[in-house]
Amino acid sequence: xxxxxxxxxxxxxxxxxxxxxxxxxxxxxxxxxxxxxxxxxxxxxxxxxxxxxxxxxxxxxxxxxxxxxxxxxxxxxxxxxxxxxxxxxxxxxxxxxxxxxxxxxxxxxxxxxxxxxxxxxxxxxxxxxxxxxxxxxxxxxxxxxxxxxxxxxxxxxxx
Numbered sequence: 001x002x003x004x005x006x007x008x009x010x011x012x013x014x015x016x017x018x019x020x021x022x023x024x025x026x027x028x029x030x031x032x033x034x035x036x037x038x039x040x041x042x043x044x045x046x047x048x049x050x051x052x053x054x055x056x057x058x059x060x061x062x063x064x065x066x067x068x069x070x071x072x073x074x075x076x077x078x079x080x081x082x083x084x085x086x087x088x089x090x091x092x093x094x095x096x097x098x099x100x101x102x103x104x105x106x107x108x109x110x111x112x113x114x115x116x117x118x119x120x121x122x123x124x125x126x127x128x129x130x131x132x133x134x135x136x137x138x139x140x141x142x143x144x145x146x147x148x149x150x151x152x153x154x155x156x157x158x159x
Contacts, residue, residue, distance in 0.1 A: 045122035055114040
C-alpha cells in the first residue's frame with residue numbers, strides 16, 4: 001500500500017470511529033434513562049440493537065483491514081471469529097498485529113452478543129449480560145480505537 005493510500009484509508013477509518021462514537025453515546029443515554037429501574041423490553045431491544053450495530057462497525061473496520069492490507073478475508077461458518085482472532089497476529093512481511101490480545105478478549109462477548117441478537121427474540125435478552133456489555137462499551141471502544149491507531153503508526157513506519 002502506498003503512503004497516500006494509507007492516508008486515505010486512515011481517514012475513512014476515522015469516519016467509522018465517528019459513527020461508533022455516536023453509537024457509544026446512544027448506549028450511554030439509554031443507560032442513563034433506565035437508571036436503576038428495570039428496563040422495558042423496548043429499552044432492552046434498543047440497547048441490543050445499538051450493541052449489534054457497535055460490533056458490526058468494529059467488524060467492518062477489521063474486514064476492511066483484512067481486504068486492503070492482508071488481501072484476504074476469512075471464509076466459512078466461523079469467519080467472524082477467525083477475523084477477530086487474526087487481528088491479534090502479526091503477518092510476516094505484510095503487517096504488524098492490529099489488536100492486542102486483551103482487546104480481542106474484550107471484543108469477543110460483543111461478537112457473541114451480535115450472534116445471539118441476530119437469532120433471538122429481543123424479549124429473551126438477559127438484562128445482566130446486556131447491561132455489562134453496555135456499561136463497558138466506552139472502555140472497549142477506546143481500547144479498540146487505540147489499538148487501530150497504534151497499528152497504523154507501526155504500519156506506516158514499516159512501509
